[in-house]
Amino acid sequence: MLSGNEAVALGAWEAAVAVGCGYPGTPSTEILEALATQPEVYTEWSVNEKVALEVGVGASLAGGxxxxxxxxxxxxxxxxxxxxxxxxGVRAGLVVITADDPEMHSSQNEQDNRNYAIAAKVPMLEPSDSEEARQFTKLAFELSEAYDTPVFLRMTTRLSHSKSLIAPFPDGGPVRGEAPIKPGFVSDPGKYVMIPGNARKRRLVVEQRMQRLTADAATHPANRIEWPTGEPDAGAKAPVGIITSGIPYTYVREVDEDVPVLKLGLVHPLSPELIKGFAEKVETLYVVEELDAVIETQLKAWGIACIGKDAFPAIGEFTPAIVAAGLGLGEAPAVVEPSFAVPPRWPGLCAGCPHDHVFNELRRLGMIVSGDIGCYSLGVLPPYNAMDTLLDMGASITMAQGMDIVAPAEQRGKIAAVIGDSTFAHSGITGLLNAVWNKRDGLYIVLDNGTTAMTGMQPNPMSGERMGREDSFSVDYELLARSFGIPAENIGMVDAYDIGGISNAIETLAERHGVRLLVVLGLCLIEGQKLKRLDKLDDKKSARRELIYLNPVGGKK
Ligand SMILES: Cc1ncc(C[n+]2csc(CCOP(=O)(O)OP(=O)(O)O)c2C)c(N)n1
Incomplete structure (x- = not known):
């Protein structure tokens, strides 16, 4: 039994992957965590997703x-x-995992990334269970090399996090295959240097590649037609047929074992030949797809009649009951009323979270708080009620700048941004640079808890460790801020448990002008427990105290 995420890691390892990189984010995180246990593979948490993809492209072009x-x-x-x-294109296979989150179990929006495959003209595979996740990962590398293209593998939360059986290993355990491409960069500027003159030529190549893929999709092994009770005779039709993919396929099979299904594993590009052939053999054709009407829209553009979003929701995650109701096989799922009263329980910061006091203080001072994404986003909820906006990672510092430009005088000086350490490294630093460069006013507070807590304690460039808890360099906030031109008196570093120090630093910095950076340092409690188990707690604690101690302004001496 493996989770979908573990199965992707296994498939990649079996496919002799040389490099695994990414940025944590639910539900994708465990893929790299599993891959990182394998010494043959170089793995890294990159600073952000753009960086990760570029590292991956570079590795591919160098033949890994x-x-x-x-x-x-x-x-x-x-x-x-x-x-x-x-x-x-690629030299060695390049596979990009997009882990989508229907229902927004842990995300700020619901987004169907099949749309990206279409827009970026990149083929996409979508598995339905762990064994397929493993096999499709291998297929994705082969597809990537055969068609000279990056390939998407789309996962969803239900697939990433549920466990299902994988095919048994051969005697002696899993086998890591041989990489078909030899490492080594081969210069080819016409292909790898996208100045407009070259890009125009490659644009045509991309189109030809997609046409070739569309033709080959008709017989691609990831697609299959299932006629559980036999294929209709020539000229005859089955009463109902379903086109589906991914997790919804498993729900279709759960509610109806006998219905004919065209199961798409290659969800982009679609094969008109395959789909028309199936559609002609059924009376009523349903398209069962979670989130957007991607397949349905394409079918309708081809003039193929089908029922899609008229029967199934376009919002949220499917369940077998939703699929059954859409197919007319059951009642729409009723809201289940609990048989006894359950007291509402808000999510919240952990009891004793080092960043509790900052929010109390921001509320007490009546600040407008431009927030960001991480555990500390819970500062929006009671008892803090101290966050006013949250858009995307890194937006706290930049949105605060936009607000400050137009806010009336009585609000200016009352605007603060809060951002976590991982988020600061991911995309906060560029916003800070923007503020200084454009001579803005703003108080920006980094809530540094020594880890990327929300996604399960991954290291980040501020934390002093890299992948696998290997010791690494950590960014010196003060040197960074000084190098950006922020004056020493506008930089503060305080211990998160120094309640008086925090109040004092916020009040003092709130009254200053220009860009002000306050770093509140306090180790995440859960991370602290982990470090204790690894016998690393004392090192980390003393490193953090040193960070505060060395700071010439603000904070404890
Ligand atoms: C573009 C993007 N990538 C990844 C995520 C998932 N994610 C949400 S918050 C977060 C990092 C939080 O770490 P940090 O800023 O250190 O705050 P903490 O949770 O430790 O308080 C991540 C990786 C996301 N929401 N958006």
């Missing part, structure tokens, strides 16, 4: 198979290299 992992919104961050990586 590369797996790049991210959650769905991570693809937004990586979209710039993605769209042109499609033009460059």
């Amino acid at each position: 198979r590369a797996l790049v992992t991210m959650k769905h919104v991570g693809v937004n961050v990586a979209a710039d290299p993605l769209f042109t990586a499609s033009y460059l």
